[in-house]
Amino acid sequence: MVNATKQQQEEMALRDREQANGLERRQPGQHDTTGPDNGGSAEHSVPAIAISGPFLTDKTPSATAPIDAASGIPPKPQIASPVNQNERQWRRAIMRQQRARIVKEEVVREVITIWDLESGITAQRPGTFEKVARLLEIDGISSREDCDKEAITAYMVEYTLEQVLRSYNYCDFTWTSINGKGRLEMRPIPEQNSCELPKWLQIPFLVPLDVQQLEIIPEKGYVGPYARRSGSPTYLILRRILMPRDPAPIPVSRFDLNSTRSKVLIGSGDKLFLPYLLDGSILIQDAEKYAGTLGVVMKASSTTKTHHVVLTAGHVIDDMNDRMFIISPCNGAILKLEVPKSYQRCNGRPARRTKAGEPCTYEDECGFLKIDDKELEQFHYAIPNWSCHYFNPTRFRADHALDPLIHPRWVYIRAKILEKGQRGEKLVVYKHGAATGDTQGYLVKIRSCPPTGWFGLDNEKQQEWLKYKDDEVCLGIVQWMDADTPFTGAGDSGSLVYAQEDKKLIPLGIHLGAPESMQGHSVFLSIDTFCYEAEREGWELTFALPLRVAV
Incomplete structure (x- = not known):
């Protein structure tokens, strides 16, 4: 110039x-995030290869972005605004664009001869990623980190294989590990006869099972007058909720979620109360009538302001309630937590998803409660040991540890489960619930799609939902240590489930309930699902940095 x-x-x-x-x-x-100044309104009814959510900008690849003729991929923007958000949106656009393509069965057949399905992403043979990416025509993807491109390749291997299996009338895919080797459980589509698999699909990795109705019973605490679960028989819910077990908490001696928490702060594992229980001293005298558990506090950034929200299970929030309450351990004060208007519930579903006419899926279980800025200091909201990407062998900038979505996580969590399985171990996970306190279990299965029939989602609707599902949206299934020491109980819904290694805390998800057909197991919804759902409200969820204290 x-x-x-x-x-x-x-x-x-x-x-x-x-x-x-x-x-x-x-x-x-x-602010550290971008989003629309539109009150958080955003629709999800977009083409399969377009990005849904409120962060679609002129720098974000979409269905209408110019396509490079050689690779078929939209040109990647050079500058991120901010870096985290752009990288996240780029990956989502690529995933949805790839899902919109039809991959021929013979291509999938060749892919699985190269890709070791029984091994994790970190144990693939040299040259595997390049060969598979060329076959799936995603080798033109550029990414800020090589590990992100490898994760996209791993996801596409699984997705294309599942699409082929659906053509043989299989669904309900669940990844698990047996003796350190990966397995994919699958079940016939209800009311349809599964076809005989060709010889090239008759491999140890694929485990056909009988039809199973995986009805997840929410482990809520007190059942209020408006409590309801869409699509579930009331007597099943009441039997589980009104007759709770009261197991003794497992003594845990380790660096855990509350190791740095002052006794006067509100934090993970505290009880959430419904508003119609609040009539003076009765709440304190009858403190066992709580609805669920506070999971974790996260920072929600938007273009206009930054605030903090509590994550909990959606069914903990009763229909027609715009607030919940929590008791301060410091002085017994009753603090209000606001339910955002879009996530106030009707017929057991968030208002925004009902209004948009979206299918009932486990994204309905994302519950958010806003903390009053003036009361934030009464919460244990900044934990110094978060490490969302600890299982990824690549080392990133320190602030990446606080953002669950900046890099793919679950392919590396699977790799850690396999690695431990080869040593005869299991991945131990923890939770601190309002009902059962500190407990431990084993993460044994990961579901990338909801069970057929859960929330009334039939197979046809599920396939349509999969077209725009985000790559880190999943359910985790936790095996109890033994029948006498349950991982969760009635009142624990909303608890944070996390792993812990080398004094690092790896957040995994929010506890929902227990499958009636799988005794001795509990189910959580990935934190990543909450983060994606929050984007549609105009928020970018990250964990908060601890305040620097002068010494």
Whole structure:
């Protein structure tokens, strides 16, 4: 610039260097996230290869973005705004674009001869990723991290294989590990006869099972007058909720979720109360009538402000309620938690999803409660040991540890389960619930799609839902240590389930309930599902940084 001052030239040079490194300078006071200033309204009814949610911008690849003729991939923007959000949206666009393509069965057949289905992503043979990416025509994808491209390849191997299996009338795919080797359980589509698999699909990795109705019974606490679960017989719910077991908590001696928590702060595992229980001292005298558990506090950033929200199971929030309450352990004060308007429930479903006419899936179980900014200091909201991507062998910038969605996670969690299985071990997970306190279990299965029939989602609707499902949306199934020490009980719905290694906490999901057909197991919904759902409200969810304390 001819008229630029020396200071302006230096600033422009600095900005160019930062952009070359994949960073973007933020102006003072600018938030760390982008989103619409539209009150959080966003619809999901978009083409399969387009990005749904409120963050679609002119820099985000979509169905209408120009396509590179050689690779068939939209050109990737060079600058992220911010880096985290752009990388996340880029991956989602690529995944949805690939799902919209039809991959021939002979291509899938060749892919699974190259890809070791029984091994994790970190144990594939040299050259595997490049060969498979070429076959699936995703080798033109560029990514900020090589591990992200590898994860996309791994997801597409599984997705294309499942699509072939659906053509043989199989569904309800569940990944698990047997003696350190990966397995994919699958069941026939209800009321349809499964076809005999060709010889190339008769492999140990695929485990056909009988039809099973996986009805997940929510482990809610107190049942209020408006409590209801869409699509579930009331007597099943009441039998489980009104006759809760009261197991003794397992003594746990380790660095856990509450190791850095002051006794005067509200935090994970505390009881959530319904508003119609609040009539003065009765709440304190009858404190066992709680609805569920506070899972975890996360930072919700938008273009207009940053606030903090509590994550809990959606069914903990009763129909027609716009608030819940919690008791401060410091002084017994009753604090209000606001239910965002879009997530107030009617007939057991969030208002926003009902209004949009979206199918009933386990995304309905995302429950959010807003914390009043003036009361934030009474919450244990900043935990110093979060590490969302601890199982990924790639090492990232420190702030990436606080964002569950900046990199794919679950392919690496699977790899850790397989690695432990080869040593005769299991991946231990923990939770701190309002009912059973600190307990431990084993993460043994991961479902990438909801059970057929759950929430009334039949196979046809499920296939349509899979077209726009995000890659990290899943259910985790936890095996109890033994029958006498349940992982969860009535009142634990909403608890945070997490892993712990080397004093690092790896958040996994929010506990929902227990499958009636799988005694001795509990189910959680991935944290990633909550993060994707929050985007549609105009929020970017991350874990909060701890405050720096002068010593």
